[in-house]
Amino acid sequence: MSCNDSTWWSRDRYQADLRLLEPVLDRHASNPDALTQILHETQAVFGYLPLAALPEIARSTNRSVSAVQAVASMWARMRPTHH
8 A cells, every 4th residue: 555545554465574663662662642753654664554563553652552543544634645
């Protein structure tokens, strides 16, 4: 799934290597309010937001998976679409 799609997060079409997420989470470990920054950086690392990353992001930010997904979904709707 690319940034040109109407939703920028995706169910994994392949197994995402979540080890790539660790530096992002480590960088923001002392800031639990950095959720949108973490989501943005995760998308930059993978090229999309892997659904498998949401539980790790939730754990890191002390939020539920559904809360992280809600923010991710709202953020996707607020972003301009690129055609």
